[in-house]
Amino acid sequence: MTSRQKDGPGAAETGRWTAATLSEADRDETIDRLYDVALDPERFEALLDHWESTVAPLRAHVDLSAPRLLDDPKIAAHFRRATKLLDRVAAGETGPAGDGLAAMLAPFERVAAMVLDGSGAVRAANPAARQVLGIGTRAALADLPLHEDDRPALAAALAMLLTDRRKDTAMLRLRGDGPGHLMVLRLQRCTAPDGTDLVLAASNGLRLPEGFCDILRQAFDLTRAEGDILCRLVDCRSIAEIAAERGRSPDTIRAQIKSILAKTETHSQVELVRLALSMIDMTSATVTSATARPAGPAGPDRQHASGAPPFRSLIAPDGRRVAWRVLGAETGRPLLYLPLDFGLVRWPARAEAEARARGLRVIVPLRPGYGPSDMVARNADYDATMLADTARILDAEGVPRCPVLSIGGDLYYAMRLARHDQARITGILACAGMLPLTRRAQFERMDKWHRFILAGAKFTPHLLPFMVKAGFILARRIGKSGFVHAVYGKSGADIATFSDPEVREAIVSGSEVALSATHSAHEAFARQLVCGQLEDWTADLVALRGALPVILMNGAQDPQVPRATYEEFRRDHPWIEYHLFEDAGQLLFFRHWRAALDRLEPLLTAADAK
Template identity: 65%
Template sequence: MTSTRRKTDQSDVVTLSEEDRAEAIDRLYDVALDPTRYEALLDHWESAIGPLRAQVDLSAPRLLDDPQIAAHFRRATEFLDRVALGDRKGDLEAILAPFDRVATVLFDRKYKLRAANAAARQVMNLPEQACLRDLPIHEADINAVATTLSMLFEDPEKDTAVLRVRSRRADHLIVLRLQRCAAADGTVLVLAASNEVTLPPGFCDILRQAFELTATEAEILRHLVDCRSVNEIAAERDRSVDTIRVQIKSILAKTETHSQLELVRLALSVMDMTTMTTQPASAPRVVSRGYAMLVEHDYKSLVTPDGRRVDYLVLGAAQGRPVLYLPLDFGLVRWPASAESFAARRGLRVIVPLRPGYGMSDMVGRSEDYDAALIADTMLVLRAEGVTRCPVICLSGDAYYAVRLARTYPETFSGIIACAGMLPLTRREQFERMDKWHRFIIAGAKYTPHLLPFMVKAGFVLAERIGKRGFVHAVFGNSAADIATFENKEVYEAIIIGSETALSEHNCAHEAFSRQLVSGQLEDWSAEINALRGQLPVIFMNGTQDPQVPLATFEDFRREYDWIEFHLFEDAGQLLFFRHWRQVLTRLISLIED
């Protein structure tokens, strides 16, 4: 992987080589179209961006301040907005669902059609039991399609291809975009999307708006999508071939693409995305209801002085000793059933605020300070519950918010227990040590914050597509302790139900997730944490298998903050609280009773 430096008015900006930029953009639109390809983008991104991080100062680390890349990320984010997050249909229908106006079929290894959407059956006039030869492709090009299908089935290194083949209709071409996928039972299939369809209504207007094209340029791009040659376009528009080529060159510049094939692929992605709609949310969920062992709890609601709604839960003993619990940006607001029962028996009233943008808590405006709103909302909830003093349990990066609360309201907080807690990251190697999923997001927030919204949104859509279990196994796959913890039936229920505040049929907290990461927690807040020395107990309980705070980083923390009480668990990772909640709560009770 190579990099370049681009001169700006202020400084040299480290950016990608032309080759890496082109591949990153290609994979970016793959993810916008199919979020299950997220990990392929992640792997390429890390191989390209990792070396660049070594070239910048951590105190001023913004990478890729590159208008081309930023523009593509913005467009891909807009496309991703259109992906449906509602209920899915049947297995094969779900694969075809995003392509309701694009003629799309699914091939098996014998080149038989396992499924076809309505557009394909109508446009291609397919019989009920169809195969490759029933598609309206010229006989001379059938073998080329068969060869490409075979390659996609057999070569694990190749999973997508774009073909231009002749139609049976004279002087007409078809663009086939082929992509390997899998049914729920593991059967490998290849999805084939064809452009031989009626373009969506207002397609030219969509192109003009997306890429700031003129009406003429949008029309030319439509013709290119429709497989017209330059000569055909020139003849139809009564212009010279040279004029059309100049206009195509202008379109390439505006779309920041480098070839007509890349341009057509981008436009086809726009076409696909215009067919996707977000399912409307039904009535708000006001109950946290488990499906097995968890007790049902009603959400309580407050209204902030500026009119926003803030929801929160109370777990454990309704009239017990108060404990503030900060549930991480995954929205893990529920505990394992045994932990909630233990809290009730020991007289702990666990107060769990839903931060802005989670569950039914209203999001703050884009120009507002997210961290300040989170702190203010938390204090509003504590006052509503009549809390004058309490300890805090927090997870991972929420140690930052626990410290902010204790610094701002020292009279209110009596101690902090951080489970898998993260302290200020002040050295590049602390980012590089993370497992790839955590590094992709955390380092992305630190080094390329302007690109973070797409990264996070695609991750949320991926989690919805492959299910929370599949997503947790992907993200925590290198932490055997976290996977084992998650698969515990009580933990599984707590995480699945609790995280509904972040991602469910009615909730998607991707914006709030991003806003937290680019606020203050990735800055150097060591002065804030050190100011608590001697003021209240600060206890960190970490695991050796934490993908975000691996052992070497934990040892950094222990050396740099020798006044903090540290505990290390060999059999735990980032989900430490859910595995060792009994030790956490026992230490908490000792704090309260001291």
Template identity: 65%
Template sequence: MTSNRHTADKVDVVTLSDADRAATLDRLYDVALDPVRYEALLDHWESAIGPLRAQVDLDAPRLLDEPQISEHFRRATAFLDRLAPEDADHDGLDAMLAPFDRVPALLLDRCRHIRAANPAAHQAMALPENARLFDLPIHEADMDALAGALDILFDSREKDTAVLRVRSVQAGHLIVFRLQRCVAPDGSVLVLAASNEISMPPGFCEILIEAFDLTQTEADILCHLVDCRGVNEIAAERGRSVDTIRAQIKSLLAKTETHSQLELVRLALSMIDMTAMTVRAAPGPRVVSRGYAALSERDFKSLVMPDGRRVDYLILGAPRGRPVLYLPLDFGLVRWPASAEACATLRGLKIIVPLRPGYGLSDMVAQGADYDAALYDDTMRVLRAEKVTRCPILCLSGDAYYAVKLARLNPLAFSGIVACSGMLPLTRREQFERMHKWHRFIMAGAKYTPHLLPFMVKAGFLLARKIGKRNFLHAVYGNSIADVATIEDPEAFEALATGSEVALSDNHSAHAAFSRQLVSGQLDDWSADVEALRGELPLVFMNGAQDPQVPLATFEEFRRDYPWIEFHLLEDAGQLAFFRHWRPVLDRLTLLLAD
């Protein structure tokens, strides 16, 4: 290790020795070629960079800010990009369907295979994998007419559009198809078919119930009417008399202040249009958050921000319960163990979980935009969409930073903060050095070498994808016996694996958003924001004694620095404390709601 001085500003610049630099770059390119070698880079990095951290001021710690090293990291990142799966649509077909949102639309080739279909078509038509024309829910007597119209479009040079009305397999239900010949990006000729099938967004019945004070039965009947079902068919399906159904429709007319079934259906259709503009179920592979054992499915909701970005969020617990804002950490842990979600429902807690920019299908902010400002604005807009005027915040670990900032920016909106495994401002170099090696590697990297962090994070995400989430969690938390036990708890692991799909899945990685959060401000000194909340609202920190990021010595420093905060120590717990010890956390949250 060598030390040089810039004479212009008199700031010491510390850098690696030639031997350490060569060894670091060797391991850097090893990881770029195979992320499984990540831990070898981690170990060498700590042995080489750790001593350098002791030589710089915590307030201005930027290390290795050298063009040559930055260029090597840029090249290594380019190697990683070859390993990362593309998030985009490879053949461009999804882009061709993108203009069709609520309207079912699909693309057919000359052999009558359905090459692609949008989510509305899958929902309305129940299409199987590798679907063909004859899988469409069309009456068999009209299938030849549709096939013939397709043949004309493929063969005719003069005609490129057609409109065709066919009967559905549902009695009394008609479908109008608009067909148009088009060319795919690969040059193949396809026909785009858009239909007038109504695709009601998930949760639409609940929207009708809230808007018009309907019963569940009335909302179901209205949805049947929108779906072109007659009174006799509805009566037969529901096992009720025709007179009963007519009486319920009469009640619907009175509650909605409409005067005919036609007017009633038009009103419902307008509600679908308004819903499509604001709150929508997410298309694509994450329409729902789906567990694999005990967790129930949860629909994602969406908002469209003023700048056009999409923001998704989940509702856990009781949909009409007392609201709680939940901040799920930069790992995107948006689901709870099944028992915890059930307990939230029984306690009447409505848990609102915004997906921050770059997670799941929430659009990432622009490169030069303020990530934190977007996160705050998105969160408040989600709360307003759910008609929340005031609620407590439950947050995990480093998200205590965002909880405090939200409370400072919106003093009337929040009634308290419960931070599980919470982290307060890190104001001492020792607080970084005490962390377990994986946490120190990322957190100290964000603090001391932020310009190199994107490679470190992206490589870590690729490693998790390659070795699997369970193995990755064991690597990260291996020195915390309590966290390892949590990972091996079946309910806890299902929540960790399912929730983190918004951060890392087979076709999505939130590594860029993860990095943006760490360098945006949470590792600066934000103690003034914490102090400003003294006497304004309760802050409750419930930390595990085996937390690899906030070990006991750091926890005790927090206690001394902020004696007015209510601290609890959970002995048999680590950073993943909430996922195994959620009961005392919900107990304290419930008391906060009762105050």
């Protein structure tokens, strides 16, 4: 598939259509950063910054109606391979480290890890390093079980990290002291408690699996000779060494390597070896960042102190479990609450108490793949299934009519529910509501985190699963408080809202349905974004005009819907009722929940009256 666009940077002509492409240099750096994130999710923001600087110029030339960029099977293949590595990292996740040299090594239980100083001396080593590498404190580079010719490369990498402030990580593939033994060593500059710059090194000693050359041959349709050459490249052999070992000329080996590059769709020996290594289990070759994190809990995120109401559930016709929760009053006036794709299914304690006092039965559906709600099949329409589940929940609760309170992009789902059953929905109040995005500038105005995910879903949906999964793993790694500070860092109002202990407690504990120690809704999160909410659903929205009230309460500091976009919404849809709060952002409801409940009263009364 190609994207229709005007002539511009990175445009390759294909008749009257043009396909957006990356320059060779941008492509190579993107792939490098992609694998950096796959091995260390805390490098996610560096990928985000590079991706935006690289892809934003391409977005500027593509039509919004035919937006798919970078539909390049080679790039997509690298994203898939990086996703597999990311899966392995996620499977071995550990909590964040604390202070001191021992704490730097704490996340590495099965991986050989050590802290080196500028002279190459080992300042600290974990038990795995002592056992696997046969070293301990006061050891030096000469004591590492490396091929003698590879020691200078390690010394040079250490010197570079400690002198060049532009680089803080490096990865080396080194030969061990036995045939077929490799050591993948990831280095990261860190700071000791006394302020000394050190290098944290985590090693995964690899032995090429039995039959590995045959696996590579079958995977890429290589000849036996090509498979052998590739294995020797992975084993750090030079072209001259391979030529001597195979009794061939260096030019013959170069020609065979060129054939291997073509078959594997790689562009360099470095990329080729990286691809081969991605087929070996590299689960543990991860160095967690030793840099400071935003203020927040040092240990596991706190749970909601007031105690969570139990989940209710039913079984859908396709056999899936569908769950929901009721906040406020057990019985009373029903209000359907759509909690954003972050799964914000709890309110601040005072807001939940106020709902009880007002006799509000707040029904909170858990969409497929969140908490105990089972995920939909891969070939199922996620949006249609989610909406059908919501209707079943309302039926199970005996709700003939009710208004909807939505957060952010969930206004789209509120609209879909109203369009499907206008007799049931008496009105929509959208806090931080996002109407149809019909201009490219509306994506470009977003703060970088929201733009990275939403523009990625809109313009490069085939690459979205990796982006979302990496974001979820990062959130688990740095804690939800740290993640909120990263995502909302430029919205002073949202950070101030989150600093309220009740709000923080509600967001951290409520979002357990999206991300917890045992569950991640990354697949469901991505599936929602590539369904309908980022399409132009203006016609369906306009069909509600005069049928029921639609109210938007937005914050002037919303990183997803900034003031300029909000003003465009007002001009495009003047029939909607708008309220702008200068001291709020996307977390507006958690700051102004009382104003929202007050404005809902007429909609609740209308539901009672009919």
